[in-house]
Amino acid sequence: MNFKRSVLAGAVLFAASMVTAQAAEKVKVEYWSNSLSPKFDAVMKDLTAKFNASQTQVEAVWVDVGWDAFQARVVTAVASGKVPGLVNLPKPWMDDFAQKKMIVPITKEAASFKNVYTKGALADVTYNGQQYGLPWYQVTGVLFYNKDLFAKAGIKEAPKSFDQLLAAAKQVKEKTGVTGFAPKLQDGFSGWFLYDGLPLLKDNKAVFNSPAHVKLLEKFAAAYKDGSIPKDVFKMGFEEQIAAYNAGKIAMFAEGAHALKRTQTDSKKIYEATGVAGFPQGAGKTPFGGFLFLWSVPKGFKDVDAAVKLGQFLTNDESQLAFAKASSTFPSTNKALDDAYFQAGAKSADPVQQATAVAATHIKASRTLTISGLPDEAAMNKKLNDEVEAAVTGRKSAKEALDAAVAMWNEKLAAKK
Amino acid sequence: MKNSSSYTAVAYLFLAPALILMAIFTFWPVGYNTYLAFQDYAIADGTATWNDFAHFKYIYEEELFHSALKNSLLYLLVVPCIQLAALVIAKLVNNKLPGMTFFRATYYIPVITAISVAGVAWAFVYKYDGMLNGFLTWIGHALGMLQGEFTRVEIDWIGNPDIAIYSVMVFTFWKGLGYYMVLYLAGLQAIPAEVEEAAILDGANAWDRFWKITVPMVKPTILLCTLLSTIAAMKAFQEVIVLTKGQSDTYTALFYVYDQAFRNYNFGRAAAAGLVVTFFCMILAIIQFRFFGDKK
Numbered sequence: 001m002n003f004k005r006s007v008l009a010g011a012v013l014f015a016a017s018m019v020t021a022q023a024a025e026k027v028k029v030e031y032w033s034n035s036l037s038p039k040f041d042a043v044m045k046d047l048t049a050k051f052n053a054s055q056t057q058v059e060a061v062w063v064d065v066g067w068d069a070f071q072a073r074v075v076t077a078v079a080s081g082k083v084p085g086l087v088n089l090p091k092p093w094m095d096d097f098a099q100k101k102m103i104v105p106i107t108k109e110a111a112s113f114k115n116v117y118t119k120g121a122l123a124d125v126t127y128n129g130q131q132y133g134l135p136w137y138q139v140t141g142v143l144f145y146n147k148d149l150f151a152k153a154g155i156k157e158a159p160k161s162f163d164q165l166l167a168a169a170k171q172v173k174e175k176t177g178v179t180g181f182a183p184k185l186q187d188g189f190s191g192w193f194l195y196d197g198l199p200l201l202k203d204n205k206a207v208f209n210s211p212a213h214v215k216l217l218e219k220f221a222a223a224y225k226d227g228s229i230p231k232d233v234f235k236m237g238f239e240e241q242i243a244a245y246n247a248g249k250i251a252m253f254a255e256g257a258h259a260l261k262r263t264q265t266d267s268k269k270i271y272e273a274t275g276v277a278g279f280p281q282g283a284g285k286t287p288f289g290g291f292l293f294l295w296s297v298p299k300g301f302k303d304v305d306a307a308v309k310l311g312q313f314l315t316n317d318e319s320q321l322a323f324a325k326a327s328s329t330f331p332s333t334n335k336a337l338d339d340a341y342f343q344a345g346a347k348s349a350d351p352v353q354q355a356t357a358v359a360a361t362h363i364k365a366s367r368t369l370t371i372s373g374l375p376d377e378a379a380m381n382k383k384l385n386d387e388v389e390a391a392v393t394g395r396k397s398a399k400e401a402l403d404a405a406v407a408m409w410n411e412k413l414a415a416k417k
Numbered sequence: 418m419k420n421s422s423s424y425t426a427v428a429y430l431f432l433a434p435a436l437i438l439m440a441i442f443t444f445w446p447v448g449y450n451t452y453l454a455f456q457d458y459a460i461a462d463g464t465a466t467w468n469d470f471a472h473f474k475y476i477y478e479e480e481l482f483h484s485a486l487k488n489s490l491l492y493l494l495v496v497p498c499i500q501l502a503a504l505v506i507a508k509l510v511n512n513k514l515p516g517m518t519f520f521r522a523t524y525y526i527p528v529i530t531a532i533s534v535a536g537v538a539w540a541f542v543y544k545y546d547g548m549l550n551g552f553l554t555w556i557g558h559a560l561g562m563l564q565g566e567f568t569r570v571e572i573d574w575i576g577n578p579d580i581a582i583y584s585v586m587v588f589t590f591w592k593g594l595g596y597y598m599v600l601y602l603a604g605l606q607a608i609p610a611e612v613e614e615a616a617i618l619d620g621a622n623a624w625d626r627f628w629k630i631t632v633p634m635v636k637p638t639i640l641l642c643t644l645l646s647t648i649a650a651m652k653a654f655q656e657v658i659v660l661t662k663g664q665s666d667t668y669t670a671l672f673y674v675y676d677q678a679f680r681n682y683n684f685g686r687a688a689a690a691g692l693v694v695t696f697f698c699m700i701l702a703i704i705q706f707r708f709f710g711d712k713k
Contacts, residue, residue: 071679079460100682101461186662232545232576234664249546299461376683378676379481382663389664393576408480 027306029085030061037064043326051313058306078102083298085307091124091292095372098127103296105130109308118364121332124292133294134311135332139256140366141279141289142355148273149251152176158277169228172251180228181252186237189388191369197283206409209402217398224392254279257355258328276354278362290366330363383408453688472689489670492650495586507601525595536659543574578666597642604638640709647701670694
């Protein structure tokens with residue numbers, strides 16, 4: 001009797017331990033999205049549930065972290081060793097984290113399915129020849145212009161090149177007195193060099209004081225001087241540009257379609273007069289204003305395969321399409337971009353729908369224009385931006401300014417070795 | 418009856434909750450920061466290695482840090498202005514007149530306003546086509562100093578590197594004034610009325626009473642406020658990030674610390690720069706104790 005009892009108890013214990021072992025076998029993959037809650041809770045919860053239903057081995061746990069806290073939280077997580085499986089990074093952060101080895105390369109893990117992504121997106125997630133992320137949603141700059149102001153200035157069609165764009169801006173200023181164009185300069189100037197196909201570095205040396213670089217900067221300085229770009233252009237971010245456009249203070253600006261939604265609600269009249277065109281491609285063969293978000297695996301996460309599996313699901317055609325529809329952004333896979341949804345508005349009279357169609361055609365070529373891997377990024381970018389500001393606002397010649405910045409960059413680059 | 422050693426023990430017991438919190442959130446971070454300042458700290462694997470003062474050598478030669486430190490020291494100009502103004506205003510609102518509570522509250526509102534909100538509002542004031550230039554244009558026209566109907570005052574308050582830092586200082590002044598006013602007000606109310614009355618009987622005028630009675634009697638408060646505002650000025654960072662993002666020669670020492678830590682992820686170098694700022698704060702504090710402290 002006693003023996004029987006103990007066998008029974010042993011069997012029960014054994015069974016129980018098997019159950020817990022099986023439950024424990026399910027790998028939990030926490031993944032951190034970047035400032036998507038509460039606006040996109042529905043789609044994120046839906047994606048998580050779908051993934052979990054399809055898996056027996058992996059369980060996804062969605063956590064949203066705000067933009068301001070994101071980098072600090074990732075840094076703390078990596079430093080403490082308690083990391084999530086995936087983190088949602090914008091491309092420039094990915095470069096920084098890869099440089100500091102806070103995320104791991106996933107070239108091998110992603111090799112079998114990487115061709116679903118667009119060429120531009122794949123290039124963006126590559127750092128030093130290794131793939132560090134799975135491309136997710138992206139935006140790209142579309143040119144919005146005020147048709148009334150164009151008509152008054154006698155401009156017949158949207159500019160096709162960057163030079164035409166600056167010429168149009170000048171013409172608007174001369175004929176109507178309204179500032180023509182607000183280029184985005186607040187985030188730095190290196191993006192504009194890259195847009196124009198001009199490299200910043202060559203053989204670990206700064207080379208952005210060539211005649212071509214100087215010429216590009218001089219164009220901005222000239223535009224600043226004749227008033228075709230705003231006097232406070234260096235203080236203008238996303239919000240300020242939209243506000244100025246909505247108030248009829250600028251005739252053109254470049255942003256994603258989501259920006260125009262603000263015009264739609266805040267400034268009906270301007271919205272109705274808004275024309276949409278692709279932002280002219282520079283010699284860099286990409287529009288300005290592209291920005292990619294992606295998923296990376298932080299250093300220290302034990303089951304990289306499980307994390308990549310979740311990442312693959314989040315970035316497949318279907319999931320990307322669902323998210324893009326919910327957020328007015330764009331997917332980064334070729335097939336999802338070809339979806340009829342994005343071209344539906346091509347012939348529409350509504351500027352937001354038009355903008356969506358225009359952007360979708362341009363986005364396959366879109367790159368996030370950023371320079372990375374600098375030894376003292378904060379100080380070097382600051383130097384470049386300060387010198388550029390001095391040149392554009394006319395306190396220095398373009399050549400002097402770029403020479404000074406190049407000298408400082410080369411000093412830092414040489415010290416690195 | 419308690420003997421003195423159990424009295425001390427009880428005292429420490431009462432101090433313990435605050436001390437423990439301070440140990441965790443102040444002393445430990447300060448200590449660890451000091452440790453990091455002498456190390457190469459790799460976040461990825463959490464290792465720190467001694468580096469022979471490399472960070473200090475680096476920032477010693479770093480032009481950007483020099484100009485940042487210069488800006489932080491320049492920022493100290495705000496200290497005497499804000500102290501004098503706060504004391505004068507405290508004196509004014511210390512009258513028993515109807516409506517004084519309203520003024521006291523009004524001066525205090527900027528202190529409790531979130532700095533991000535205040536920053537957005539002041540960006541509108543300082544904008545190229547903003548309120549301040551609009552106001553100056555109006556004055557200029559009213560006084561006939563501006564020629565032509567459409568001439569406008571166009572000063573780039575926070576964009577011109579020659580004046581931007583002063584504009585940011587004005588913001589700090591506006592934001593902090595009420596805080597020091599309240600401290601001074603408390604100091605003023607501790608002055609017995611008899612002293613002032615006696616001075617009036619002796620024929621002292623308002624000016625004399627302010628300099629010979631009020632100022633000496635609130636000297637401990639002056640020391641405290643000057644110390645606090647000096648440290649706040651050396652630590653100027655939030656006002657810079659909300660108004661100029663460090664552009665236009667407004668880059669301060671703590672902005673450098675922040676940039677090194679959260680844009681370069683070089684926590685060791687950031688710690689070293691932070692330590693240098695602390696060092697300057699301490700020197701300034703010692704000077705101030707010499708000036709305003711009780712000489713015994």
